[in-house]
Amino acid sequence: MIEPLYITATQSFPEVVLNKQSSIFSIKGDILPEDSVEFFSPIFEWFNEYSKNPNDITVLEIDISIINTSSTRRLVKLFKILENLALNNHVEVKWIYLIDDEIMQFVAYEFDNAFKNLKFTTYAR
Amino acid sequence: MSEKLTYALYEFFEEDDIALYYLGDFSDKSLLALTDIIHNSDEKSGNFGSLKSKTIYLIIEAFQNIIRYSLNTSVNNFFMLRKIEHNIFISTANIISDERVIYLKDRIDDLNKMDSNALKNKYKEILVNKKFSEAGGAGLGLVEISRKTKQKIDYYFEKYHNEDDIFYILLKYIKNHDVKQTNVFDVKDFYNFFLANQVIVFFKHEFGEAINEAVIRVCEINYTTSSLRQKKLVYHLSVEILQNLSLHALEIDGKKEGVFYVTKVNGEFNINVGNYINNFDINDFNKFLKILKQSSKTDLDIMYRKQLVAEEFNGNGGLGFIDIAREATEFNYKFFEINDNYSFFTFSFKI
Structure with a gap:
């Protein structure tokens, strides 16, 4: 069984919880690291490992209020992994944004357009 | 400014x-x-x-x-x-x-x-x-x-x-x-x-x-404003431009120094940065910024989407600048030649 990955939130990093056993997959908070490659690296590794033996249903909750463009590109890489996973499994990205936050809503729209084979659902909170 | x-x-x-x-x-x-x-x-x-x-x-x-x-x-x-x-x-x-x-x-x-x-x-x-x-x-x-x-x-x-x-x-x-x-x-x-x-x-x-x-x-x-969208954009794009400065500014005498300031005139924020840049990099960078300047909002959206999913061969491919160009009401830039090796680059945009 793959070990859960927990990353504690800081000023620039979101809280990350990836737990196969409890089926909790979430990224919450601001994503503003200058070195986004370093930050996302363990997340990619985790999902690559998880993809070898995934749950039947994977719902990744993303609840962020701000993201820099280099991290946006890292999310693209993450969604590519999830898109592959979605070929044989139910995979969904649940994008949560603050009501009235047109910017994060638009970011979700951009991703939804870019990943036609990945299910995106948006929720205003 | x-x-x-x-x-x-x-x-x-x-x-x-x-x-x-x-x-x-x-x-x-x-x-x-x-x-x-x-x-x-x-x-x-x-x-x-x-x-x-x-x-x-x-x-x-x-x-x-x-x-x-x-x-x-x-x-x-x-x-x-x-x-x-x-x-x-x-x-x-x-x-x-x-x-x-x-x-x-x-x-x-x-x-x-x-x-x-x-x-x-x-x-x-x-x-x-x-x-x-x-x-x-x-x-x-x-x-x-x-x-x-x-x-x-x-x-x-x-x-x-x-x-x-x-x-x-x-x-x-x-x-x-x-x-x-x-x-x-x-x-x-x-x-x-x-x-x-x-x-x-x-x-x-x-x-x-x-x-x-x-x-x-x-x-x-x-950054006081009644518009959540404006506040978020100013915040988000300030982060982009500062990160660009700290990552790409030319280091001189062991320092990557620069200047950053914000004005607010008639409800519009104007964000300004300046830093040193290697003369060798100016030609390509100038061409890229000129293209952004001449592009319509629709063209910039297309460029952003293309660059977003492009393979990572050269950093972020200017994604931050494309984002600024499509969100800002206006942007301007200039290169001030200091010597044969480097220049001072200034960039400003309005939200």
């Missing part, structure tokens, strides 16, 4: 390890963000070393001064921090009433005449007699400043309205008398310049991740 002004400001503050000015909020949140800048400067060129705790102490006193004596007017209070080699200058400007002018003038003049022994006795006298004013301090803060800085307190009063005045105060730690100094009249000029040009925040320093975070927090607190 013109691109020339960005370069002129950088040149003016070139000898400063750190120059920070802002108009606005004086809450604990701003205080914390400012002290974080001092803490995070440690690994950078603006190393405060043994001056760190003294600098933070002076910032706290400057904030206390604003909170204690300011009249509640529509004019924003002003804060300045400059570090030039091992000399620290901290200044504030705020509106006070006439009666405070006499009180403060007498008190500061008295303190400025005292030697260290007299200051020590004065400190004890205030503590023993416990003659604390309604404002809360009985001038204890001023006595402590005089004792700690071992410098005369530089101040100036300027008539503002009938019964109100602008109070300028400059606190100094001078370790090296041979380098560039500043005085309260410089502060007055900057305050008026900032008000006239509606500059909210000005920052010249060596940029890096921790410093950027603290700068962004200072900005966020002072």
Whole structure:
């Protein structure tokens, strides 16, 4: 069984919880690291490992209020992994944004357009 | 703001390890963000070393001064921090009433005449007699400043309205008398310049991740707008441009220095940056920016989407600049050639 990955939130990093056993997959908070490659690296590794033996249903909750463009590109890489996973499994990205936050809503729209084979659902909170 | 002004400001503050000015909020949140800048400067060129705790102490006193004596007017209070080699200058400007002018003038003049022994006795006298004013301090803060800085307190009063005045105060730690100094009249000029040009925040320093975070927090607190979209865009794109600066600015003499400032005119934010760039990189970069400048919003959206999912072969492929170009109402840039090797690049955009 793959070990859960927990990353504690800081000023620039979101809280990350990836737990196969409890089926909790979430990224919450601001994503503003200058070195986004370093930050996302363990997340990619985790999902690559998880993809070898995934749950039947994977719902990744993303609840962020701000993201820099280099991290946006890292999310693209993450969604590519999830898109592959979605070929044989139910995979969904649940994008949560603050009501009235047109910017994060638009970011979700951009991703939804870019990943036609990945299910995106948006929720205003 | 013109691109020339960005370069002129950088040149003016070139000898400063750190120059920070802002108009606005004086809450604990701003205080914390400012002290974080001092803490995070440690690994950078603006190393405060043994001056760190003294600098933070002076910032706290400057904030206390604003909170204690300011009249509640529509004019924003002003804060300045400059570090030039091992000399620290901290200044504030705020509106006070006439009666405070006499009180403060007498008190500061008295303190400025005292030697260290007299200051020590004065400190004890205030503590023993416990003659604390309604404002809360009985001038204890001023006595402590005089004792700690071992410098005369530089101040100036300027008539503002009938019964109100602008109070300028400059606190100094001078370790090296041979380098560039500043005085309260410089502060007055900057305050008026900032008000006239509606500059909210000005920052010249060596940029890096921790410093950027603290700068962004200072900005966020002072970016007042009723539009959530505008606030978020200004915040988000300020992060982009600062990260671009700290990642791509040319390092000269071991420093990646730059200038960052924000103005707010008629409800529109204007974000400005300037940094050195290698002449070798200018041609391609200039071509890229020209394309962005000539592209329509639709073209920029297409370019953004294409670049977003493109293979990562060359960093982010200018994604940050494409994002700025499509969100900003206008952007401008210029390269000022310094020598055969490098130039100064200025970039500004409006939200």
